[in-house]
Amino acid sequence: MSLREEFAIIRRGARMQQRVIGALMIRELGGRFGRYYLGYFWLFIEPLLLGAAIGLFHYWRDRPTAFGPFEFFAIGYILFFVFRGILNRASMAIPGNQALLYHRHVTLPDIFFARHIIESVACAGVLIVMLLALYVADGSVPESPIKVAAAMALMALLSQGLAFLWASMSHAVDVAARFLQAITFLVLPIGGMFFLVEWLPIWVQEIVLWIPTVHIFELLRDGQFGSRFRAVYDLPYVAGWIIVTHLLGLSALRITRQRIGLE
C-alpha cells in the first residue's frame, strides 16, 4: 500500500470518527438535560453557581491577602469541576451506553470523547464568563490567559486518561466505582484547589508535588496572578501522567470491550 493510500484511509477514518463523536454529543446533550426547562443551560449553570458560591464564601470569610479570594477560589473551583465532572460520570459511561456498540463504528473511546468535549467546553464557557465578570467588577485580568487556558486543557486531558482507567476498573469490579468516587473527594482538599505550594512547609511541598493536579492548579494561579507569588510546577511531569494514563486507559478499554456482553 502506498503512503498516499494509507493517508486516504486515515482521513476517511478520521472523518467517520468525527461524525460519530458529533452524533454522540448531540445525543448526550438531548438525553442528559431534556428539551424542557433550562435545557442546555444547566450545563453552564451548575459549575457557575457552585464556583460563584465557593468564591463568595471565601470572599466574605477570608482575611484579605495579595489574592482576591473570589478569584482564587471561584476560578479554582471551575478547574476542579472539570476533574469532578469527567470522573464522576466515568463509571456510568459504559453501562449507560454499551448498547450503542451495536453500531459497529461506535467505539468505547468515542463515547468518552463525546462526553469529555461537552464537559470541557461547558467549563471553558463558565471560565470565560467568570473572567469577564471579574473584569467588569474590578478591572482585573489574568496575567497570562494562555496559561489559564493551558491549565484547563491539561486538567481535561488528565481527567480523560483517568476516566478511561476508572471506567474500565468499574466495569471489572463493581465496588471500584464507589471506592473511586471517594478519591474525587480526597482530591478536593489535597489536589491544589485550596492552597499555593509556597504556603506550605517544605516537607509538605515535597509530598503534594507528587499529585499531578497540584501542578495544574499552580499553572492556573501562575496565569492568574503570576508576578504576585512563586509558582511551582513541572509541566513534563503532568504530561507524563497524561500520556501514561491514556496509554494504560485505552489499553484497559480495549480489554473491557472484549468483555462486554451485549445482551
Next chain:
Amino acid sequence: MSLELINVHKSYPMISGRKVVLSGANGHISRGEKIGILGRNGSGKSTLVRMFAGVEAPTKGRIKCSMSISWPIGVSAGVKPTLTGEENARFIARLYGRNEKRTVEFVESFAELEEYLRMPIMTYSSGMRSRLSLSISLAVDFDCYLVDEALAVGDTRFGRAFAERIERSGLILVSHSPALVRRLCTRAAVLDQGNLTFYDDLDEALATYNAL
C-alpha cells in the same frame, strides 16, 4: 459483495467450562440473498447475530465481510427512551452519515407512528418500537439486513411493506420460527450444538430443524 465465514469458532466462559456456540463454521452469504438462520432457544443465535453485525469477534477463524450489514434489528441498539422517535432517527442518520431530513421523512411515511414520532420512545408500545427501528434501518439503506427474532413483520400492512422493501436488499433472519423463515427467506441454515449447517433447499432446512 458477500459475508463469508471461514472456520469460525466461538465459545465463551461459563461457571463450569466453556459454552461452545460455533465449532468451525464455514459459509457464504452473497449480496441480495435472503437467508434464515434457525436455532432453538439457547443455541447461541444472539451471539451469532453479534458476530455477523461485526460487534463481537470470533474466538478463532475469520468473518470476511464486503457488504454493509445493518445493526441487529430487534435489539434496542442504543435507542434512548427519553428522546423522541424523530430524534432517534436523526441520531442514526448522523451516525451513518445520511441526510437527516430525508431519513425522518422516510420514517414518517413508513413507520405508521403518526404523532407518536414526536413523542418520547418510552411512551411507545413494543410494536411501535420495532416499527420505528426497522424503518430507521431501512432509511439508512444497507446491503443486508440483520433481523433478530419476532418483529412486527407479521402479516400486517407494515409487515407486507417491509417484505416488499426487503426484496431489494438482502436479509439474514435469525429466528426460531420456521413459518417466518419460510415467508421471507429463500435459503436457510440451522444452528445446533455448535454446528452451523447451510442448506440450499429451504424445505430440507426446515425439516432438519423440526426434527431437532
